[in-house]
Amino acid sequence: MKSRLFAGLAALVLAIAGTLMLVNYVSNADRRAQEALDPVDVVVVDTPVPAGTRVEDLASHVRVRSIPAAAKADGALTSLEGSGGQVTSVALEPGEQVLASRLVDPSQQTTPGAVEVPDGMQELTILLPPESVVGGTLRAGDLVGLYVTQTDPASPQQASTQLVFDKVLVTAVQQAAPSAGSGDKGTSAVPSGSSFVTLARNSTDSAKIILSARVGNIWLTKQTVKTPASVRTAVTTSGIFQ
Helix, strand or coil, X not given: CHHHHHHHHHHHHXXXXXXXXXXXXXXXXXXXXXXXXXXXXXXXECCCECCCCEHHHCHHHEEEXXXXXXXXXXXXXXXXXXXXXXXXXXXECCCCECEHHHEECHHHCCCCCCXXXXXXXXXXXXXXXXXXXXXXXXXXXXXXXXXXXXXXXXXXXXXXXXXXXXXXXXXXXXXXXXXXXXXXXXXXXXXXXXXXXXXXXXXXXXXXXXXXXXXXXXXXXXXXXXXXXXXXXXXXXXXXXX
């Protein structure tokens, strides 16, 4: 009789314990599900974004969406604030979340083809010292004026410089990191070496640039889409002070 009573009590205790465990599990599952559904804001791509796009130009390609917390990718941005001055390291496709790791300093954007090459053009790379690339500040996507200096073979003391091309698209820049940190306000660190600058141009212009790099000196100036067309008049050694 006693053994039956003890067995009944044990079964009752086990049933109560099982019920409590089940209630606790269901309660925790509901809490986890509720946490997963808590909405968070993330920046999502709306239209295709080419690699090398500036953050300042990114706003028209993305929008902030509210999604369940569980669906947020690691490192996904909730806004573009604080990302100014950076560029996209890879192309971004519609629907994907913008990750902090996809935005880099322009100096790290070193892959040729980082900026889409216009139809009918091809890329070529030239090696230039810092002073010839606006102090090493050129970045993929910039427009430059291309000047060429040549010496007269018949008179080595005579040289001439002339603008050869306006608004040449820079598709990539490869350069060593600055030798030191930023200087005083309004200044930046001095570049520590030469830069490989990749340009987009048609075949004939590319040939002219390649030949100029071999027989003369190339100097780039930074331009914008609003820079007026320049007068392509050669300046000679004898004409500097005229």
